[in-house]
Structure formats: C-alpha cells, structure tokens
Amino acid sequence: MKRFHGTFVFALAAGLTFGSVAVAAAQQTAAPAAPPVKLGIVSFLSGPAASPFGVPGRNGAEIVIEALNSGKAPAPYDKVGLAGSKIEIKWVDEAGSTAQVVTEFRNLVQRDQVDAVVGYISSGSCLAVTPVAEELKALTVYFDCGTPRIFEEKPRKYVFRPSSHATKDSTGAARYLLAKKKDITLFSGINQNYAWGQDSWKDFVGAMGVLAPKAKVDKELMPKLFQGEYGAEISTLLTSKSQALHSSFWDGDLESFIIQSGARGLQKRMPFIGTTAESSIGRLRDKMPDGTIIGARGPHGPLAPDNALNKWFRSIYMDRYGTAPTYPSYQMALSILGLKVAWEKAAAKKGGAKPTTDEVVAAFEGIEYDSPSGNVKMALGGGHQGIQATAYGTYRFNKQKNEPEVIDVIRFNAECVNPPSDKTSEEWIKAGMPGAKC
Amino acid sequence: MRMGSTVLGALAFAALAAIAPLLPPWLISLATIAFANALVVLGLIILWRTGLVPFGQALFYAIGAYAVALIGRYTPIRDVFFVVFVGAVAAGIVAYLIGFLLARYREIFFAMLSLAMSMILYGILVKTETLGSTDGFHVEAGSFLGWRPQGGTRNLAIFWLVLAYCAIAAWLVAYYFRSVAGSLTHPIRDNEIRVEFLGVSVDRLIHLKLVVSGVLAGIGGALAALAVQHVDPAMSYWTTSGGFVFVTILAGAGSVAAAFVGSLLFELVRSIAVTLVPGEWQMILGTALLLTILFLPEGLGSLVSRLRQRWRRGTAP
Structure with missing residues (x-):
C-alpha cells in the first residue's frame, strides 16, 4: 500500500514538472525609465489556450509596447509610452483555477501597484475579475474574452473592453x-x-x-x-x-x-x-x-483593413516572430492603443501630468479611435464596450x-x-x- | 503534550486573527483561499492515513461552492453561517450516498472511482447553460448575522470567518484522530483483516471517513466561493483534486497543523513562482514537490516531529 502511494505521488510530480516544460516563452521586461507606467498583462502562457490565443496575445502586447516605448509607432501613436512615460510590463499567466486568477489580479493591483491591468482570454476569468476590479477601483481592460454578459448584467465603472464581444x-x-x-x-x-x-x-x-x-x-x-x-x-x-x-x-x-x-x-x-x-x-x-x-472574431489578421496601422503592426510582428499575427494579437494591440488614447486624453487635460485612475476612466468612456483592425467605437455598456x-x-x-x-x-x-x-x-x-x- | 498542541493551535489562530488588519490586503486574500483549501486537505489527510488517495475531492468542494452560489442566485438568504452550513450538509449527503460504492474500493480503484465521480459533476455543470456552463456565475456577497461589510472590510471578515471554521475543524479532527475510530486509520492501512478481527467493520469506518472528509471539502468550497465571489465547473475538474493531493503530499499526513502550513506555503510558492517566471511557474511547483518527496517523504509536518525527536534525545538523561 505504501508503494502505491509512492508511485502515485511520483507520477503526479513528474506530470506537473514535465507538463510545464512543453510551454516555453521568452520572458522580457521593458527597461524602466523615469516615472514609468506599470501595466499588468494577463494572458494564457501555459495550458491548452496558450498556443492559439495566449502567446499571440502576449506577443502582440510585447511588440506594441516596445514600439510605443521607443516612440516608433506611427501617428497618432508616436508619443513615447503613455503620454511620455515608458510602460513597464508585469506578465501574469491566466492558467489555473478561477480562485488563482482572482488572487493574482489582487496581487497585481494591491501588491505590485500596477496602474492598469490588460488581459484575460477566458470569459470565466473576465466574469470573476469584474467585481474585484470594481471593488479595488482598478482600471482593467479585457482584450479577448467574448461573453456579452460582462456589461449586460450590470453597468461597470472601472472595466473596459475595446474588442467587440462575441x-x-x-x-x-x-x-x-x-x-x-x-x-x-x-x-x-x-x-x-x-x-x-x-x-x-x-x-x-x-x-x-x-x-x-x-x-x-x-x-x-x-x-x-x-x-x-x-x-x-x-x-x-x-x-x-x-x-x-x-x-x-x-x-x-x-x-x-x-x-x-x-x-x-x-x-x-x-x-x-x-x-x-x-x-x-x-x-x-x-x-x-x-x-x-x-x-x-472581427476584422483581424487577413481580414483586417488595408491601412497604414495594419501594415506597420503586421510588419513589426512578422519581423520579430516570423509568423503573421492572428486575431488575439490584433485584439491585444487595439486594447493597448485604446488605453493609450484614453490615458493621453486624460493627461492632456492635466497639462501632461500623470492622470489618476478615475480621470483615465472618465476619458476612456465612449472614445473612438483607429487600430490595426480599423475603427473602434466604445459604444455599448455606457461607453465601456467597444464595437467594430x-x-x-x-x-x-x-x-x-x-x-x-x-x-x-x-x-x-x-x-x-x-x-x-x-x-x-x-x-x-x-x-x-x-x-x-x- | 496533547493539551499543549491544542493550546498552541488555538494561540496560533488567535494570533493570526489579531494581526490580520495589519497585513497587506493581497496577503489576506491569498491566505483566505489557502486556509479554505486547507480544510479540504484536512479531509484528505483523514483518508490518506488509511492509505486512500481520493482523486476526486473536488466533487465535494464544488458542491459546497455551488450550494452557496445557488442559494444566492435563487433565494434572498445571504447569511454566511447559514449558506456555509447548507454547503457542508449538501457535500455530506453526496459523500454519504456515493460512500456506499466508494467505501468498498481501495488503492488505485478508489482513486479512479472518486475521480470519475467528480468528473460526472463537471460534465453536468458544463452542460448546464442556465448556470453559465464553463463561464460560471457570480456569488452574491454574504452578510454576517445582518452585518454587510464592503470592500476591504469584507475581505477581512471573510478571512476571520475562514479562520474560525479552520480552528474548529482542526480541533475536531485532532480530537477524532485520538478517538478509537481515528486511531484505527494506520491499522487499516497496514492490515485490514486484522482490524476486521477486532470486530470493526472497515467499510463502515471508511464510509464515515469519507463523509467527514466530504463535509470538510464542502465547507472549504463554500468558503472559497464566498471569498472569490465566483463559481465555475473547473472547481470540480480533476486538476483541482490534483491540487489538493499536491498540497497533502507537501504537508504530509502526519499532523493537523501541517495542512494549514502546507496550504499557505503552497499558495505563497505558487504566487511567487507566477511573479518570477510567468510562463514556467508550474516548473517551480513541480520541482518543489519532487524535492519534498525525495528529502521529506512524510511531508513538511515531519520536520516538526524530527526536530522534536532530536530534542527529546538531546535532553534525555
């Protein structure tokens, strides 16, 4: 009976260890600069949703934020970072139980003091994080999850989703x-x-x-x-x-x-x-x-409009990763750009000073902007849900x-x-x- | 000595409750989940000592959680003590019913059958569109005998609630381990026939243990649902059960206190691993587990007993 325990336990341990080896993604953090803006970025970095959605989403974030930090993105996104402050990324894996996802969200906001969180692919994660984001008054931008329930069940204040729902x-x-x-x-x-x-x-x-x-x-x-x-x-x-x-x-x-x-x-x-x-x-x-x-899931990838932003995004993505960006990458790009537009609108009102969360929230509601996959209008859910x-x-x-x-x-x-x-x-x-x- | 550990445990819980308002809020939410899960682990330890590895404890965990969530969805009752009680009873009833089948099996058969039971619930929940399928649904915030705390106070209140349940459960389980039924755990593992010859029905004893561990898992799930404010079918998925088995290995079945220390340590290690290596955090957890098995096969709890032995040998005349 003892031996049974041992073998069982060993198999479990081996499974847990080697299961994670299958997932590999290079981790890099942007170089910090004078007052940086901290963004928590959550995406599936392991598990079955990592390779189709999580990693393309993560890559989209990495490449766009790098371009923004170096000020090399095309107009109107050519200002460095967010209103001149460089963006510092804190990566978090979305894999794990809902309790884990919520705990990690709280860690990002309360322990790491991020200025905003961008992420979430699973609709279950988005539904679970929403009330916590409202409770903590933390600016949160969903990039991929599709369920319309988030803004249809209740009006939200601190949660945004520029990508249109399912x-x-x-x-x-x-x-x-x-x-x-x-x-x-x-x-x-x-x-x-x-x-x-x-x-x-x-x-x-x-x-x-x-x-x-x-x-x-x-x-x-x-x-x-x-x-x-x-x-x-x-x-x-x-x-x-x-x-x-x-x-x-x-x-x-x-x-x-x-x-x-x-x-x-x-x-x-x-x-x-x-x-x-x-x-x-x-x-x-x-x-x-x-x-x-x-x-x-929208006008992304080969279905994206033939505009300058799309050409730019496609080329920097292909140069770095060797493959064409798929829709999660586009959704991530448009979510970050939406946050940038709102942030800079709020900062402009303050003469370039760092805006508070409430100011960004007020600036975010109902904006309209261009992205690599075309025009985004924050039209639903009181200006919190984008349509495309x-x-x-x-x-x-x-x-x-x-x-x-x-x-x-x-x-x-x-x-x-x-x-x-x-x-x-x-x-x-x-x-x-x-x-x-x- | 025994009286000593009870007092020590009570002091530890009281101290934790007292310093909670001074701790950073993220640590409180992490510890809340850790201790809610520790109740499930405590139930696992009861079975583990008998030589049984339940790979489907998430069944009772999910039933406790869904009971709380469903009461919030379909009735106006919000009282946390009542909903947790319902969650515990619901899990206990299910444990009692499936116990008739499970209690007859041992070893891998027991593990796999319990796993199958939890996956049946998973399948049903996933197919239930009215309950949000895999997306799950929101759990209404609870009230504490009419008091409805908000925001940070609410998290603190839930933490105290979890601590209270943990303290009571720890005391009861320690008491149970000292009872005749509880003392028969190791003998059952070592030689079932001999225990039968003592005039005890092993199947009935295991059935009882299943119900006790089911109730504990139900309370754990109910508390986790209140803390997270969301339930989804993944709570009954086998990886959730695997997580509990993982913590039990880490903690060891040697002592009651180990369940709480082990569970807290697991959550902390996981959270730190996610921060340090966001893409490969499972690697760190897996390594920790392998090292535990290699160097501490009886779990973290055995560290204490080893030290105690050494101290005794040192002071012996």
Whole structure:
C-alpha cells in the first residue's frame, strides 16, 4: 500500500514538472525609465489556450509596447509610452483555477501597484475579475474574452473592453453565409459543449432565424470540449443534406475536425463556417479545404483593413516572430492603443501630468479611435464596450505562392452586426435585430 | 503534550486573527483561499492515513461552492453561517450516498472511482447553460448575522470567518484522530483483516471517513466561493483534486497543523513562482514537490516531529 502511494505521488510530480516544460516563452521586461507606467498583462502562457490565443496575445502586447516605448509607432501613436512615460510590463499567466486568477489580479493591483491591468482570454476569468476590479477601483481592460454578459448584467465603472464581444461573430457569419448562398434551406452546426460553443450556436441560429426564416436547422451537434475524435459526428453529418456547417471550434479541436472530415469529403457536401478558423490557417495550410468560410472574431489578421496601422503592426510582428499575427494579437494591440488614447486624453487635460485612475476612466468612456483592425467605437455598456465592423471571407490555398489566402471578403458595419446600446445581445436577436444598419 | 498542541493551535489562530488588519490586503486574500483549501486537505489527510488517495475531492468542494452560489442566485438568504452550513450538509449527503460504492474500493480503484465521480459533476455543470456552463456565475456577497461589510472590510471578515471554521475543524479532527475510530486509520492501512478481527467493520469506518472528509471539502468550497465571489465547473475538474493531493503530499499526513502550513506555503510558492517566471511557474511547483518527496517523504509536518525527536534525545538523561 505504501508503494502505491509512492508511485502515485511520483507520477503526479513528474506530470506537473514535465507538463510545464512543453510551454516555453521568452520572458522580457521593458527597461524602466523615469516615472514609468506599470501595466499588468494577463494572458494564457501555459495550458491548452496558450498556443492559439495566449502567446499571440502576449506577443502582440510585447511588440506594441516596445514600439510605443521607443516612440516608433506611427501617428497618432508616436508619443513615447503613455503620454511620455515608458510602460513597464508585469506578465501574469491566466492558467489555473478561477480562485488563482482572482488572487493574482489582487496581487497585481494591491501588491505590485500596477496602474492598469490588460488581459484575460477566458470569459470565466473576465466574469470573476469584474467585481474585484470594481471593488479595488482598478482600471482593467479585457482584450479577448467574448461573453456579452460582462456589461449586460450590470453597468461597470472601472472595466473596459475595446474588442467587440462575441455576438458579431455569429451575426456576421449568418450574414456572410446568406450573401453567398441566398437560397439556403438547411444548415447544421457542430460546437463544443461549453459556454463559448453554446452561446455561438444560439446566436447563429437566432440570426439565421431572423435573416432567413425559411432555413431550418438539421443536425445540432455538441461534442465535449477537447474531444479530438469526431468519427461519429462526421458520420452523422454525412447523412445530412445541410448546405452549410457552422462551427466555433478553435485550435486543436478545429484542426482535428478539419483533417478528419476532410479525409471523408464532408466539406465537398457542405462548406464549413469557422468563426475562429483564422487562428489556425497558418498551421493547416493546404489541409484547410478551399471554400471554407473564415472568421477571425472581427476584422483581424487577413481580414483586417488595408491601412497604414495594419501594415506597420503586421510588419513589426512578422519581423520579430516570423509568423503573421492572428486575431488575439490584433485584439491585444487595439486594447493597448485604446488605453493609450484614453490615458493621453486624460493627461492632456492635466497639462501632461500623470492622470489618476478615475480621470483615465472618465476619458476612456465612449472614445473612438483607429487600430490595426480599423475603427473602434466604445459604444455599448455606457461607453465601456467597444464595437467594430466585422469581416468574413472564403479560404483558398494559393499553390503558386505556397501560402493561404482569404478571398471574397465582405465587411459588415459595426452597427450591422452589433446590438444597439439599449438592448442586450439576446434581446436584440430575439426582437429580429431591429435598427441594424448594413 | 496533547493539551499543549491544542493550546498552541488555538494561540496560533488567535494570533493570526489579531494581526490580520495589519497585513497587506493581497496577503489576506491569498491566505483566505489557502486556509479554505486547507480544510479540504484536512479531509484528505483523514483518508490518506488509511492509505486512500481520493482523486476526486473536488466533487465535494464544488458542491459546497455551488450550494452557496445557488442559494444566492435563487433565494434572498445571504447569511454566511447559514449558506456555509447548507454547503457542508449538501457535500455530506453526496459523500454519504456515493460512500456506499466508494467505501468498498481501495488503492488505485478508489482513486479512479472518486475521480470519475467528480468528473460526472463537471460534465453536468458544463452542460448546464442556465448556470453559465464553463463561464460560471457570480456569488452574491454574504452578510454576517445582518452585518454587510464592503470592500476591504469584507475581505477581512471573510478571512476571520475562514479562520474560525479552520480552528474548529482542526480541533475536531485532532480530537477524532485520538478517538478509537481515528486511531484505527494506520491499522487499516497496514492490515485490514486484522482490524476486521477486532470486530470493526472497515467499510463502515471508511464510509464515515469519507463523509467527514466530504463535509470538510464542502465547507472549504463554500468558503472559497464566498471569498472569490465566483463559481465555475473547473472547481470540480480533476486538476483541482490534483491540487489538493499536491498540497497533502507537501504537508504530509502526519499532523493537523501541517495542512494549514502546507496550504499557505503552497499558495505563497505558487504566487511567487507566477511573479518570477510567468510562463514556467508550474516548473517551480513541480520541482518543489519532487524535492519534498525525495528529502521529506512524510511531508513538511515531519520536520516538526524530527526536530522534536532530536530534542527529546538531546535532553534525555
């Protein structure tokens, strides 16, 4: 019996140790300068969400903050750091229990005395951190988490999210699908059975119900998260006459599903609509079937507008990391730039002195600014939740150039795919998306 | 000596409660979580001494937490003493029911079956969209017999509440270890048949231990939910159970006090590791665990008994 303990314990220890070896990310902190601004940046640096979201987000922060600190970013972001003060980064890993995430947030604010926290990918983290940020009166900017609940449950004062929430991913997908296939009568969905998958599917079905009342849902598949093996689901789908397949799969599950269903020719029967598929095209390359409808949770990555800021961001990112930035990097960049705009607006009012948290908060509400993924308007949740246009496109692997391409890109106005400020996402879709300006 | 450790423990808890307002607030929130988790570890120690490693203690932890959260969501009751009591009872009932099955298994079978039970709850919670699925939901702030503290005072009040529960639990568990049922733990581990011949039903004894440890984990979960103000299904995921097993190894099953010291140390090491190496903090934790196993196989608690032995040998005539 004793030996049993020993072996068990040893296996656990070995698992914990070597499990972390798999995750490697170079850690660097910006050089401190006279009165620096301290930013806590939280992202998944380990665990399954690290490689698709956490590390691209972290890299986006690193590269943008470096450029800001050296004053090399293009106008209007060419002032050093935040209003002349260099930014000092404190990195924190989002992996771990919610209790851990909340404890580390408190540590950042109370122990490390950061001036603001930028971060969080999991919607669960954002929901748990929000009341704590309000309690501690700590300026907090979420960059990736998607749940609309944060500003729809209650008005918030210290919490901001410039990246738009998840509703536009589903309404945008429905609008793109209908623009490409007007006469669709039957569609199916495969989504992971957890909050993100459930919400994505619910919004997509709701939007389809409004825009194409004749189209019916056929198969509604909800495999569990990280299932990885989809033989049964693919067999079910192969019996369906659906004309499209909606999915909010990401990373490992997305790649497994695409490869397994590709082998059985599923996409020849029904095109796949991947609302987050953009983050995987760099790895799937020619295994992603041509004709797949690609989303990037907004106008990010290859769907980003062709403007000077995007060119600048893309080139500095490619130079440093050797790969193209994916949507979490864009979301991080626009969140930091939003904070910079608000900070500098507050500082300008004080003649360049360091603004207080309350002054930055007041300056942040309702601003509008440009980012590498286009215009951001802090329009919802009393000026705390940003909205952006969104874009969807069709995938094609360019064999001559040996690189992935997204063609037939259609852009949808922010007001076309996002709810208005006086309605929650769910109410708005249920009411038939009134006031959508397309 | 025994009377001595009770007094010493009571003094330690009283001293902690007294200096709490002077400590930095981040340390208070860290210690609150650490001590709430220590209650779960205390329950684990009870089973551990019998040679059982429960790999699904997060089941009871999550039930305690969700009980508190659900009361806040669907009823106007906010009193912390009442909600923690409900959390403990709910976890106790579940422990009693699944105990009929679990108490018949030992070793890896016990570990895996308990793991399976917690993963069933995880699966159910993830599929429940009304409870926010994996996102979880907010836990309403509690009131203390009508007193509703806010902000920093609230955190301090929760910390005192956790300390109070810990002190009572520590005293009761120490008392239990000295009772006949409690003293039979090591014999069960060493030779079950012999214990049966003493006229004691081993299965019933293990069933009792399961309920006690379930109640402790339920209280821990309920307190953690009040402190964090958010619950999510990850509370019942196997990594949460693994975390408790980790702390138990670190602390050792030798003494009651070790559960609290070990849990606090674990949270501190983790927090420092996250600060020092944000991407590879698990590496530091893993190394700490390996070193503990190699050099202190009986856990941190054994340091005290080793010192005590040395001191006794030194002073012996």
